[in-house]
Amino acid sequence: MSKFRNPKLKTQVSSKKQKIEEKLAYRSVIISAILAGIFLFISFLFNAIPFFMEILMNQNIFLDIVDITIKTVLILLFFLFSLVSIGNYKDLTGKPLDFKIIIVLFIISLIQAFRNPWVLFFTFLGLVFILVYLYFTQES
């Protein structure tokens, strides 16, 4: 048995592995983008259209909490899936995900909540939490 590996074989294996990774990353870009789009649409309904906005509002404190939670979670999910999708997209193009895009996404997410101060406040906290979490996990 040869003690030296065939370098050509090694390159072929790593190239195949890279292709699979690229395929998975591309699939992740698309699926995450679709999910972000779905959450953006539902967020549009619940944070902009009066009929949906007022379904759970001002009835009792319990429904108010449910209402704020739904609106906040929709925006946070939009932010999260957008970030994942764009991150993978950038990865495929060989560039890093820069701060400008994160800030733009951050602002886009906050703008969605501007009709309701409570939703805006909790969305802000959620976004900061996600960013801090990603910052530390990415750094490490």
Added chain:
Amino acid sequence: MRNKNQKITVVGIILFLFFSSILYFSLASAQTADILPPYGDVPVIDGIIDSANGEWESAYMTQLQLFPDSINPVGLTIELWVIQNDTIEEKSDIYFSVQFSLQDHNSSEFDNEFLGFAITEEDHPQEKIEDVKLIQYRNMSINEFEYLDYYINNSVYVEDILVNGEGASRIAGNQNRIVYEFRFPVQDEEDLIQDIRLDKADTYFFNIFFGNPSSSPAVYPDDIILENSISIEIQFNRPGPDAVPWEEIALVLSIVFFCIIGVLYAWYLYRISLLKRKMERIKVKNV
């Protein structure tokens, strides 16, 4: 070095957004009331809704739940109607109607029923009620009731010497639905010691409460079993045609924002499709 500067910029932007959102939050909370009562014709306070003459027609109506506590969401559903009288005089009135149905409502079981409003100024804690106005039934079947006006002295309900405002109630035709009607004066200075002064353009919390003790006389607030609060901004005067329609502006702005986000999203999808083509080209080249 560049990376460090970028991080400082990001932290700065986030801090700026944080303080801006807090500022917006406090401003918005201070300005938003649940109800901005419309102006309209004065209803007669007699416990009867005169639909033929369009009474309460232009009032703001909302459905509310009166519930035993904040944890239990199951309660009594009521209709609350609010209107201010259309006057150019400084002194005006705000009118309320509360309507709901209960099984066998005209029976002796409800002889001690009462419903009222506990009014607090917006910048006071909600627990510190300043003025209470209520209708206390004495005999439901013969429609005997009394309109009562109280002020709070060290958590004790003390009856006002001068009764401010008026109230009436009546069981409606189907014998289960009851109508309560109230009139509270606005910018009234008749009794400033024992009554809250409702000022135009100020917001007040109106705690609507309900009770039905088995024995008479009722003890307030111990006999209150259901309640809920709503904030109302007393309107300064009839909004003119050039008043700024903030609600409509906010609606248009939010639709514009979402459209911009939608366009950005579509552009991103287009970029993804370009990426796919680019990847396929690279694949073909490699083959």
